[in-house]
Amino acid sequence: xxxxxxxxxxxxxxxxxxxxxxxxxxxxxxxxxxxxxxxxxxxxxxxxxxxxxxxxxxxxxxxxxxxxxxxxxxxxxxxxxxxxxxxxxxxxxxxxxxxxxxxxxxxxxxxxxxxxxxxxxxxxxxxxxxxxxxxxxxxxxxxxxxxxxxxx
DNA sequence: GCCAACGTTGGC
DNA sequence: GCCAACGTTGGC
Numbered sequence: 001x002x003x004x005x006x007x008x009x010x011x012x013x014x015x016x017x018x019x020x021x022x023x024x025x026x027x028x029x030x031x032x033x034x035x036x037x038x039x040x041x042x043x044x045x046x047x048x049x050x051x052x053x054x055x056x057x058x059x060x061x062x063x064x065x066x067x068x069x070x071x072x073x074x075x076x077x078x079x080x081x082x083x084x085x086x087x088x089x090x091x092x093x094x095x096x097x098x099x100x101x102x103x104x105x106x107x108x109x110x111x112x113x114x115x116x117x118x119x120x121x122x123x124x125x126x127x128x129x130x131x132x133x134x135x136x137x138x139x140x141x142x143x144x145x146x147x148x149x150x151x152x
Numbered sequence: 153g154c155c156a157a158c159g160t161t162g163g164c
Numbered sequence: 165g166c167c168a169a170c171g172t173t174g175g176c
Contacts, residue, residue, distance in 0.1 A: 032159090129157085130157040130158070132159080
């Protein structure tokens with residue numbers, strides 16, 4: 001079992017949207033590091049912190065799980081999509097994603113400001129200065145610590 | 153809306 | 165392969 005974090009802007013796709021849809025292809029990721037993490041490291045059943053970025057306040061909203069093997073992001077082939085990539089092809093797709101499934105919404109959102117206060121989380125990639133990665137690994141100990149912050 | 157950080161692009 | 169220009173992310 002591995003642990004991760006994904007970022008999303010809640011006005012685009014929130015934890016409530018995921019709850020309604022139950023499962024969702026994590027499309028639109030156009031960063032090689034983030035792609036490699038989905039392609040090479042995520043396995044069905046892995047658990048993923050669901051982070052709301054560009055929100056008031058930004059923070060962790062809940063947990064989802066990896067719900068598929070990696071496969072090509074369909075939006076890269078769709079010239080009507082904002083994620084269309086003319087340099088990619090069906091034969092040699094550039095962008096790979098996984099589906100994520102809703103697990104739970106936290107009873108309270110854990111704000112970024114609060115996360116920064118815990119020494120236990122000081123090494124989280126999310127909290128490193130200038131970090132822009134939208135899909136990243138999380139240590140098991142960090143994940144478990146965050147779960148203890150929300151009861152229910 | 154600002155801007156720091158940093159990834160990508162493209163000319164050379 | 166260097167690096168300046170440009171675009172994007174995301175907190176504030």
